[in-house]
Amino acid sequence: MTRAGFVAIIGAPNAGKSTLTNRLVGAKVSIVTQKVQTTRFPVRGVAMAGEAQIILLDTPGIFTPRRKLDRAMVRSAWAGADDADAVVHLVDVQAELAVQDGSAKPADKRGVIDVQTIIENLQGSKKKVILALNKIDGVKRERLLAVSQALFETGVYTEVFMISAADGNGVDDLKARMAELMPEGPWLYPEDQTADIPARLLAAEITREKLYLRVHEELPYAASVDTVAFEEKRDGSVRIEQTIFVEREGQRAIVIGNNGQTLKWIGQKSREELAELFERKVHLFLHVRVRENWAEEREAYSAMGLDFDV
Template sequence: MSEVTRAGFVALIGAPNAGKSTLTNRLVGSKISIVTRKVQTTRFPVRGVFVEGNSQVVLVDTPGIFKPRRRLDRAMVASAWGGAEGADAVVHLVDVQSELAVRENRAKAADHRQIEDAQAITEGLKASGHPAILALNKIDGIKRDSLLAVTQSYFDTGAYSEVFMISASQGSGVGDLKARLASLMPEGPWLYPEDQTADLSMRLLAAEITREKIYLRVHDELPYAAAVETTAFEDRPDGSVRIEQNIYVERDSQRSIVLGKGGQTLKWIGQAAREELGEMMDRKVHLFLTVKTDERWAERRDLYGQVGLDFDV
């Protein structure tokens, strides 16, 4: 008699910078979501796949849920809630360090925004009538009494069925969460081959890796005004790959920032992206970057379609 298999979807939702991408990468065991100090780094649902026992779990790393101000914001938030609605289980990730900073009156503006967004998510989950799993993240160095107090305040809302205390960056508690998610998946055949860890095309992943390097290098100077599009992805006879990408910014002053003096910043971005892509694909990568100014790139319908966002929200 063959072993019963399970497969299903888990949506990771939370405020920007709660650590969803870090947790996704930790659960999957490889990098599929970009991680930077910038909030709202993830712009569209990224599906990671992991196997635990006889269960295959498809993680949907959603964009952070926040108060939208522009079309791209609205599309990201709609995508996040859409991912939650269609999932077999929902995990709400909360930055417990920001929560405690607010409670102890030592919070920065970013902490207040983080918790306001987290509370709005709690209200949304409560209204849905489907209890979620609460995951308190960034527990490193936090006293147990403080963690229990935060847990109680969230649990009393009635929006959650259970709670896990984890550190996505260090791995603490992630194994228990992983096992629990696997147990919640419905019976059924696996949805992906056993060795597949992501449902993301290499063209799109390549663009995301370059976007990550841009923010890592110019995170202070450049706001959320950059997009990367892979315009060519060509396998070469020698086994290498040629990738051409456009980097879009809204103003000429931002283009100058990305280029850097004598093109040095763009050179660093290209080299860092090329090296990581080469390691991921285990072959030589020829990467060619072009920086273009387009003040209306965030209004281009085709860019939304490429990453699965709804342009018309």
């Protein structure tokens, strides 16, 4: 009997949700950077485990929203949890321990505090919530057990897994449990499909990842990438044209770099990965434009699958 269902992976920013999603799927379906809150909409990754098909919702990080885009992202995360057959709450155990030790930096505390916010919102939920303690590498067992017990005693979770999404430690056991929780029924996607995300949007996400990898220190979150053209050529290659939107002229200069070197690096790295993902030659053309209020435009939210009216 085949099984198929949805699992929402929720957590504070930078808990490792995108890394875990990519690890479970066995392919890259979500961007990963050192910058928190880079996932802006639920990405559906399709993981296979025996006769079970697990559709993974890699949701935006749950944090205290400050602006309209933030509110839309947080609402999207909770909507994914509400619609799923099972929920995995991913917690960065090293960040939790840093808070307990008093060694967390002020910038770290925002995400860690939100672990308690997530627990409060899960109280009374009828969902099967699995606690997954991530980034266990180098943490002593007694400390892991202490954090596990403290969180489990909140009454929110049915079970606890200790994993490292980065190297795969413990992920297979978590995946097997997800498969058991999927309802019986036919598969929702072909067996060889790894993601339910349009190619144009995936291409934009890959470029946005490279953008943040290169200028994460200088560039705030006020940047967006839009695939304005995606054309398959007769020779089998694909021509992709993208616009990087920023909010100020100074940000545009940062993205372009001296003599265009920064933009050239972003384009080269994105082109290489897109060619590997699409298994064909990619012709990528990037433009950088200033649009001060792009984060307040309804069209931008629609393109990301977010609710504008929040």
